Every structure is written in structure tokens, then in C-alpha cells.
Amino acid sequence: MSHTALSDPSGSLVERLDLPPCGHGRLDGMTFTVKDNIDIAAHKTSYGSPAWRDAHAAPAHNAVCVDQLLAAGAHCIGKVVADEFTYSLDGESQFFGTPRNAKAPDRVPGGSSSGSAASIANGLADFSIGTDSGGSIRVPASLCGVWGMRPSLHRISEAGVLPFMPSVSTVGVLAARFENLNAAVRVLLRSSNRSIAPLQRLLLLVDALEISDKAVQNQAYSALERISDSVGITVEPLRFSQIAGGNTPLGDCNTRALRDLQTAEFQSTVGNWIEATKPELGYTFTMAYGNVQRFDRVAALESLVRCERFFEAINAYLVPGTVICFPTTPVIAPKKGTLTTLDNVLDFYDRTMTVTAFSGVGRLPEISAPVLTVEGCPVGLSFAAGHYQDEFLLAAVQEMLGEDADCRA
CATH class of the missing domain: 3.90.1300.10 (Amidase signature (AS) domain)
Incomplete structure (x- = not known):
């Protein structure tokens, strides 16, 4: 009822x-x-x-x-x-x-x-x-x-x-x-009781930290230092280019891979219905949907290939026993009503999606833990593992945060 x-x-x-x-x-x-x-x-x-x-x-x-x-x-x-x-x-x-x-x-x-x-x-x-x-x-x-x-x-x-x-x-x-x-x-x-690898390696995705606000960086470093001491594993800095090769920036996960895949699929799912029915749309969504309408599907097909290449590279690097860490978002929550100017929107979305697209293209399990506080506001610290290593990631996060896992929330 x-x-x-x-x-x-x-x-x-x-x-x-x-x-x-x-x-x-x-x-x-x-x-x-x-x-x-x-x-x-x-x-x-x-x-x-x-x-x-x-x-x-x-x-x-x-x-x-x-x-x-x-x-x-x-x-x-x-x-x-x-x-x-x-x-x-x-x-x-x-x-x-x-x-x-x-x-x-x-x-x-x-x-x-x-x-x-x-x-x-x-x-x-x-x-x-x-x-x-x-x-x-x-x-x-x-x-x-x-x-x-x-x-x-x-x-x-x-x-x-x-x-x-x-x-x-x-x-x-x-x-x-x-x-x-x-x-x-x-x-x-539908988790079984199959054995999982022990936590052996902790990586820090440096690119994600560098685009974060300074206060977020400081809090993340402090939290990872505590975690490192707790589990006795040194945190190793890692750049996305070391995973993907060449000088590939982390931002490519978003702007040259995941974003185009998302837009093409949105056109084919919801976009078809919107174009056929012309429903009432909200102001903010209308602005975003304008980008969808202008999207060149054929020109973006290379992004689908890039998504697959990034998926293979990321998961070849994240072998069992490995966790990679980074701030979940590079900023604290914006104040209500401030995401109305183009500069504010682009700063929030571009930096945030540069970070979140990493697990998106990697198809990774990722856990955002509520362990950081900046200017009185919460910020998550994320932990990710290789594709289909979900149970390992849950166990690893519990080990890293220990008894603090629940008292921090």
C-alpha cells in the first residue's frame, strides 16, 4: 500500500x-x-x-x-x-x-x-x-x-x-x-564465499588529486597516511599516463571516451522519446540536452574504441590485491542556486567527471567513503578495484578503515 x-x-x-x-x-x-x-x-x-x-x-x-x-x-x-x-x-x-x-x-x-x-x-x-x-x-x-x-x-x-x-x-x-x-x-x-585476494597494494591516482581543491588534497593526504600506517602498506603515486601509455591525461576518460558513449546512448534511448513527444523539460536539462541534440554520432565513434582501450589498460593494471584511491569529488558541494553561470557549471562538471569517468571507463567497482571534511562539509574518499573484484574491494575497505568504517559516517 x-x-x-x-x-x-x-x-x-x-x-x-x-x-x-x-x-x-x-x-x-x-x-x-x-x-x-x-x-x-x-x-x-x-x-x-x-x-x-x-x-x-x-x-x-x-x-x-x-x-x-x-x-x-x-x-x-x-x-x-x-x-x-x-x-x-x-x-x-x-x-x-x-x-x-x-x-x-x-x-x-x-x-x-x-x-x-x-x-x-x-x-x-x-x-x-x-x-x-x-x-x-x-x-x-x-x-x-x-x-x-x-x-x-x-x-x-x-x-x-x-x-x-x-x-x-x-x-x-x-x-x-x-x-x-x-x-x-x-x-x-549474489556474493558467494569464494576466496579473495588479500590487500597487497595501494595506489594513489595523482591526476585526480591535482585537480582537487587544495583543502581536499590536504585532507585526502592525511587520511591516506593514516590508512597506510594502519595496514602497513605504502601508498604508491600513479598517473593515468602510466596506465594508458604516452602522455594520456586523466581527462581523456571523460572528454574523449565516456562522455561521447553516454551521449550517443542517451540519444538512442531517451532522446528518441523526447524528439517524438516534445515533453515539457526543465531549464537546466534543456541546456544540457542542447549538447545532445548537436552531437555528431559518427565523428564520436572513435571514443567507443577508446573506451574499450582504457578498459583493457586499467584492468590489466589493477590486478587482484590492488586498490586505487582518489577523492570522490574534487570539490565540496556547491551552494544551492550557484550552478547557474557557465563558468560555475563547467568548473563543477568538468573536474568532477574527470575523476568519476575513471571507474566508468574501467567498469570498476568503486566505494566512496565519508572520511573527509573540508570547510565543515563532507567529501568522499574513493577506493576502486579491478572489474568484478567487488567482494575484494568491500573486504579491503573494511580492513583499511577498520572500526572507524561506521563511526566516521
């Missing part, structure tokens, strides 16, 4: 739900929310767009990932706000409002899984499921000061998740406590 929730203080709920578990297991007694691009039977999915919601019938079935959680004992309490067509990283929605960033209320929560992060940071649920392609779980996790994990691409079923960028997007989890993140992710991954 359900009812529409209009008085949620966090501003994260689109619809309050009461979906009890259909089984028992690892998630007994836990509650969760669902990003509003993931289907729940008999409830319309908005995709962050009232026009999309009104033009489509309610689904007959839950997304497979929702069924997994209900069967493992979790209780779904609501659907939460997503940025329009999930095509944003800031979390400001013209149609559904901006969910409250609990730890920095005058600042944006980050997107596009804005409601997922806000519902957790404001204490509404134990965990939330969202989606991530260019950083849509990791960015709000970082800016709201919660845990967020983007798993290896396609480790989790995307059946019942609305189309966005099929070659890039994945379902993931946000939580206030590592314990909750770990439990929910392992249910979704």
Missing part, C-alpha cells in the same frame, strides 16, 4: 510506500528507499520527469533488484527524487525540488541519485538503491557524507531499471553505515 508524501522534511520522497519483505535473510529489519528510475509494481516511475511519468503506464512487476532486497528481509518505505532523466550531478530538480543535504543544508546534495543520498543522510532509511553512470551514486554520496558503492558494470540486474546509458549505467547502493552498505550490496551481487 502507499500514499503520496508531501510533508517529508528531507524533501527526498516522491512517494511514501509500505512494502513489507517477502522473505527473511541478511537484511531482516532493515528499511530502504528506491530511486525513481527503478520500477516498483503498480507505481508509476517518473525518471525525474513528470512528463515521462504521465506518458507511461505503471509497471506490472518490481525491478529484479527490488525483489532481491524484499526477499532478503528488507522493507521498502518509499521512492525518492531523481534528477530529470537522471542526466545531472547536482541534485537540483525543477519539478520535484532539491532534497536536503543534511550535513550542508545550504548546499546541493549532488545527483542524480539525490533523493537516495538525502533519504539516508536524513535518517529516513537504512540504505537506498540508485544508479550510476557518470557518478550519480558516488557524487551525492561524497557531497552528503554517506557511503556509496558503484559495483562492477552489470554485476547487478538492471531489469526494471529505466533505460539511460546501457553500456555505462549500473545499479548501486548508498548507506549511512558501512555495515548496511556491505549487507545490501552483497545481496544484490
